[in-house]
Amino acid sequence: MKMKSVLSAFAAGVASVLIALGPAAEAGAVTKTQSVTRSTAVEAQGAVSAKKARKLYDIRMRVKPNNLRGHVGVAWAPSLAIKELHRCFNCTFPIKGAPKKYPKENQHLSLKACAAGPFGCRNAPVRYHGGVKNGWYFTAEKGHFDGAGSKVYFQFYSEKNTHYLMLHVWAYVTHPTVPDAINKSFATGKWQDFNHKMGVKLWCQTYGHC
Template sequence: MLNRSFLTRKLSTLAVAGAAMLAVLAPAGAASANAHATVAKKTQTAVAEQEATAAAAGPKLRKLYDWRFHVKPNNAKYIGRPWSAKEPMQELKKCFNCTFPVKNAPKKYPKEGQLIKLKACAAGSFGCKNAPVKFYTKGMKNGWYFVAQKGHFDGAGSKVYFQFYNDAKTGYLKLHVWAYVAKPSVPDGVNKSFARGKWQDFNHKMGVKIACRHSSSC
């Protein structure tokens, strides 16, 4: 019959050895799990970054035009007028389509991201073209921009910017309009001719409106 004290010592030795074995193995298993989790996380991050980059890139755009107009009444005696760049925005917020000359433009000043189903119409071969856009002001001081939606004749993702500002040298009020197109369905020459006519009309109507603000004769 084995000595009881000998058995007790043997069992204690085995328990210590087992605990030591677990202490060695457990961290290794945890480290392996952590390594797999880290790799998975890095993969997910890389995929998310690629998707974000692709979304930010959007359609390939090219500049179609870039024009600057003096905002003034259609009167040869004025080279320009030193009106505040805030004034045209105030007029637009009172009534957007009172000066903005594109069909289906809303009377009420648009909200951020609002869909506007504009229709561009002109005499001759241009006819009427669908021009749905969304309205944005982010990053624009005294201005806004449109982003073309599916079905727009310039192609979805095209952009046109409008900004009022005061000339640094003269102080005269100006309207800056510039545009980028994705896949226009009309020739560039026709497209630019239509746009220039519309934005000159917009500029003139705004000049008349602001002139009335500064005159008691209106």
């Protein structure tokens, strides 16, 4: 009987511990499930806000001081890129008509996308919107070559393992007037140019090698 009492007491103790830990364990599971990257969360937001659009491209690249193979990347903080854009927006952002002063929320920008070859120059009026950590997005207005309501998102973030600074650009189009292949090629070239200019500026600001 004495052993039986001891075992019963032990079982009751275990049960009480499990009950006490239960809510904490469940909370941990929820936290783990909800701990997605900011970039993924913003992409989801973009997908929801562009229900009537389709995704045209999704580009990720390391921000390097130049395009030489010897530079694999630099562990700059994403906030440094935004600080540089606030210092001078069109010093790195490569689209014609971009202002020198960093845009304000819902500001209209009369951009014009120009490239050699069949793309030529296209009107690209947009409105600026924040709400993206270390980034922003543009919403296309009437007359934009991608169609009104199209969106392009920009975000700087740190690569998970290396902590190298990355530029992520992704876009949704509603009624594009340019063939997808040409549109993607133009966008890739322009955002690589943006990426390169930002790397040069940050290298100069950090190390003074201007």
